[in-house]
Amino acid sequence: MDPYVLKTLNEERRARRAAVLVTDLGDGRDRIVREGDHVAGDLGAAIANAFRTGNSRSVDAEGRSFFLNAHLPRPRLVVIGAVHISQALAPMARIAGYPVEIIDPRTAFATPERFPDVALHAEWPEDVLKRAPLDSYTALAAVTHDPKIDDFALKAALDARCFYVGALGSRKTHAKRVERLLALGAGADQIARIHAPIGLDIGAASPAEIAVAVLAQAIHAFRSRGLEAKGAVA
Amino acid sequence: MDESIYLDEARDPLIIAEGWMKDGKDVAIATVVETWGSAPRPVGSHLVIDGEGNFHGSVSGGCVEGAVVTEAIDVIDNGKAKMLEFGVADETAWQVGLSCGGRIKVYVERLG
Numbered sequence: 001m002d003p004y005v006l007k008t009l010n011e012e013r014r015a016r017r018a019a020v021l022v023t024d025l026g027d028g029r030d031r032i033v034r035e036g037d038h039v040a041g042d043l044g045a046a047i048a049n050a051f052r053t054g055n056s057r058s059v060d061a062e063g064r065s066f067f068l069n070a071h072l073p074r075p076r077l078v079v080i081g082a083v084h085i086s087q088a089l090a091p092m093a094r095i096a097g098y099p100v101e102i103i104d105p106r107t108a109f110a111t112p113e114r115f116p117d118v119a120l121h122a123e124w125p126e127d128v129l130k131r132a133p134l135d136s137y138t139a140l141a142a143v144t145h146d147p148k149i150d151d152f153a154l155k156a157a158l159d160a161r162c163f164y165v166g167a168l169g170s171r172k173t174h175a176k177r178v179e180r181l182l183a184l185g186a187g188a189d190q191i192a193r194i195h196a197p198i199g200l201d202i203g204a205a206s207p208a209e210i211a212v213a214v215l216a217q218a219i220h221a222f223r224s225r226g227l228e229a230k231g232a233v234a
Numbered sequence: 235m236d237e238s239i240y241l242d243e244a245r246d247p248l249i250i251a252e253g254w255m256k257d258g259k260d261v262a263i264a265t266v267v268e269t270w271g272s273a274p275r276p277v278g279s280h281l282v283i284d285g286e287g288n289f290h291g292s293v294s295g296g297c298v299e300g301a302v303v304t305e306a307i308d309v310i311d312n313g314k315a316k317m318l319e320f321g322v323a324d325e326t327a328w329q330v331g332l333s334c335g336g337r338i339k340v341y342v343e344r345l346g
Contacts, residue, residue, distance in 0.1 A: 001343055001344075001345050001346075002262050002346070003255055003345060006251060006252055006255070006345060007252060009248065010248055010249055010252050013241055014241060016239070016240075023265075023343075025317070025341060028315045028343055048266070055277070056276075056277045056278030057268075057277055057279075058267050058339075067265065067267045067341060069265065069278045070278065073239070074238075074239045076239045099238075099239055100253050100317070103320045137239075155242075211307065234343070
């Protein structure tokens, strides 16, 4: 392995950015491919698959054998709002492999009794996200209904290119939210990435069912990353 | 279940390999590049080895690490990468086979 390649790879991994290490098993040469880098042909298709699935594997392409080692940051879910939906969403997401953090400045909601075994911040999103910024391997679900709490986090999620951004509220509520986000400087194309009303349309009625719909929508967004450009996923 | 979203720098083999390199040590990196059947560690797992035989990480459940370390010293000495294969069908199975019945292929290369 090239020492510079190792150094670069570790930098990417520390910064929670995805990278695929491509090693030619014939001559031992290696290089780093970052998400969004264009690689042509069968090798490019295999690399794209490695980014999407996170699976490492050996591939034969262009008459050579390559090993693709996929280094994906661990995806996580940040929930704005320590509400009833979040109480169901936190354990479900954790079981699905997405560590959860919950942020809600309302200390009556954000109590360890209501949220055992969850990383819980009874603080304003502004303060928490300054310490632990959002990134493209983070999903954000804003479920307080309260603009004072949700709006900053939603804008931050769009700016950080979170792989999933969802906001609870009716179409009418969302229309008002869109106006506020525009005023905060968000672009219309950015705002279009927000899933609102939140969750896959499975007819969810109870808080726990809404949690299922939100989690499924976030997983779908994660597993279809990079397909948007080809129009395969809405 | 490992809940952290950040690298565990004290135990991460590639971080350790980089640290060894900075300390001026010779380093080899072993990587699981293929598995068949039940294999204890997934494709992409690393074992890193320094010139004195110290190692971190794993490529199996401890079944073949000893053999990989021996080969890695060789790779460090002559600089030529090696592809190793381990499995129950292997003739050396009694010494370094995988008791789980799987087979793995391990690529061993020198750092630098």
